[in-house]
Amino acid sequence: MKTMLITGAASGLGWALALAARQQGWRLILVDRDARALADKCARLAGTDTDTVRQRALDLTDAAARDALVAELRDEPLRALVNNAGITHRSPAAATDMAVFQRVMAVDWEAPVALTLGLLPALRRGGGTVVNIGSMAGWMPVLGRAGYCSAKAALGQFFEVLRGEVADDGVGVLMVYPSFLATPIEANALGFDGRPAAHARSSVGRVRDADWMARLTLDALDTGKRRLFPDRFTWFASLLWRLAPDLYHRLMRRRFAVELES
Template identity: 85%
Template sequence: MSTMLITGAASGLGWALARAAWQRGWRLILVDRDGQALAERSARLAGVDTERLRHFALDLTDAEARDRLVATLRDQPLDVLVNNAGITHRSAAARTEMAVFRQVMAVDWEAPVALTLGLLPALRAARGTVVNIGSMAGWMPVLGRAGYCSAKAALAQFFEVLRGEVADDGIGVLMVYPSFLATPIERNALGFDGRPAAHARSSVGRVRDADWMAARILDALAAGRRRLFPDRFTLLASLLWRLAPDLYHRLMRRRFAGELDH
């Protein structure tokens, strides 16, 4: 039986992935900072079949806690590591406190990078795959998300480099680029001062649900895909940014004009 570790597993896309993977027969290791929610979700999912599921409550930006997790798991084969835990902000860059940018980078870039590097022995033993939940914001600018765009761009570049460096070890990388999802990451977005954002998010295209996204990620994983653009709009928008960046900026400023006031 194959083993999958999912971060940010107690809600949103992580929880949808856990449910979908469980139904497909995976053994799961679930990680989340919300210990109570994680325990409740794990009990609901596993029931009496606790041999197929382990869970660990910790903040992945806590280096010591992360190192303890790695020490616990690194000597056991790991087939899939899903770096899903994330955070975003909705605030104009010029108004945003540096602490907010640091927090977003710590969660969205540093934590998945450090966890992956720590678990390379486990992934190598299973000839496993790293799945990273990126974002269309890592490919193209989005007003009000300067820190998030930066973190997701850095995530993509790091793992595209790592892909080439660990290919001979049999380790794969699947980069996932969803657009807008109906998940808690947006409901819990930070404002300019680190408190919850007070204004509703701007979006373009269809807002998909987490179950829809989870199924496509697992299908892409099973097919050995390297990159997943699950929404045609996302792919077309990324092409527009590359082929006609000035037009893209005009359209973005029109659609996200409300972000300029926050």
């Protein structure tokens, strides 16, 4: 039976991925910092077959806890590692505490990089694939998301380099670039001072649900895709950014004006 590890698995896209993967017969290792929600979700998935779903409650930015997870799993064959856990902020860069940027980078870049490097032996044994949930915000600037855009851009660049370096080891990399999803990541967005953001998010295009994104992600994994751009509207917006950046900025400032006022 194939084994998949999913981070941020107790809610949102992580939970949707866990549901869809279990239906396809995957053995799951689910990781989340919310121990109570994680236990509830694992019980719902596993039923009486506890060997098929394991849970590990930890904060992936805690290096010691992360290293303990790696030490436990690195000798097991792992077919898929899904770096899904993430955090965002909604706040103008000049008004944002550095601690907010550091928190976003720790969750969205440092944790998936460290976990992947630690579990490379397990991925080599399993002929596995690293699935990274990036964002179109890593491809183009979005007002009020300077730290998030930076983290997702860094994530993409790191794993595109790693892809070439581990290809001969039989390890694959799938980069997933969703746009706006109806998940708790935005509901839990940080404000300029690290407390919850006070204003509603701005968005463009259609806000998709997590189940839709999960199905596309698992299909891309199954067919061996290297990159997934599920939303064509934001994909075209990223092309506009590259071809006509000044026009893109004017349109973005108009659409995301609330971010300038917050």
